[in-house]
Amino acid sequence: MTTAAEPFESDEPFESDGPLDPDGTYESDESRGTVGPLDPFVHPALFYGDEREYLAGTVSFIREGLEAGDPVAVAVPGDNLALIRDGLGADAGAVRLMDMREAGRNPGRIIPGVLRAFADAQPAGRRVRIIGEPIWAGRSDTEYPACVQHEALINAAFTGRAVSILCPYDTRRLAPQVIADAYATHPVVIPAGSGPAAGSEAYAPDDVVARYNEPLPLLADMPAFTYDADSLSQARHVATDIAAQLGLTGVRLQDLALVTAELTTNSVVHGGGSGALRVWAEDGYVVCEVRDKGRLADPLAGRLPAPRDQRGGRGLLMVNLVADLVRVHTGTDGTTVRCWFAC
């Protein structure tokens, strides 16, 4: 099924013919997803049913941090951001406030571009506190698998760090399955009404990552451009020509060129040497998809900030930072990466 390719390189996430695992999905890393009793990382879900419960849970979390002199950031949807800003009054100026609808539009961007970007910039020796609300009622069915995988992967991305990330969930407006998933992605939950925090027996972030590793079926008769090492440049031009016809312009078109170059080059170097590129329009977006025979072994690939002096390994990170949504399906048959760009 897979084709021999260059040996796996440590700074790139793709591999072409790694060992199979029983689920045919991700290789598990036992150090990930399990939080030991001494782990300083704290990641509770906060359930809320109304504004009063929202403010009670979030503002107290922020004030505790401010009183301890800890850096605090809040990344929640704009309407909730306004609630928190009003609730904090004069203290709002001491908190980094971000609209998650913008900063976290692509869930794959939230860990590197919001959470780790803030936490890594703070002085050592201080607990960092962040409120992150990546899942709101307006998230589409297309976005949701990426959202819940992001929530699950926060645990691996912060293991061992003195960081607290509080994730509010609107129990009034989110589907029951979303709330059930929150129990699996958070080791601790705070019930609606700000009751005492309790450990979640359903906590199983690796299972969530695997369960939402959903196939990305093709629409019928979608034409493909197949590429290899000799046609990477043509692949990029095919993508930008079609995207331009579909209405993508300016910086977004340049971003699509960068993304296409990155994903197709990954196919050639780590994904079996070739792949298939498709570009189409969907609900106000241009969608760019690359399929190859590689296998994305590390679900954190493209989700961690790159140290400044690290030379390579920024390709998938760039993809997450510029696209409006990235969905990935990977398994023994190969990997599909699909990226959405708003027109």
Next chain:
Amino acid sequence: MGIRYEAPSGVVSAAPALTVSPLTTRSGLRVAGEVGLATHHVWERALERAVREDGDVYHLELSAVTFIDVAGAGALAAAAQELGAGRRMVLDHPPHALRRVLDMFWPDLSTIEVSVS
């Protein structure tokens, strides 16, 4: 969807090339073509040359570079960080994609200056 993939417009079928030639009036190189998997080695050789030079300012004239991928931008950032004390690189008319990637990952590189005048 009504999309048919034909020969992409404006693309010659030959593999993309990257050419490098010395500037005649100042210290530096003129680079033309695109920086990608097939041409990284040419780009990195040009950057090694820039790092080895003596003058305070080294120009890379990039107006004829049509595309640079993330790895190419990374090689440039790495070279810029190897420059000796007091030295800097001036990028003349770099492609937008390069500026975008440099802003994204190396926003405070003091040894790279962008000139679009």
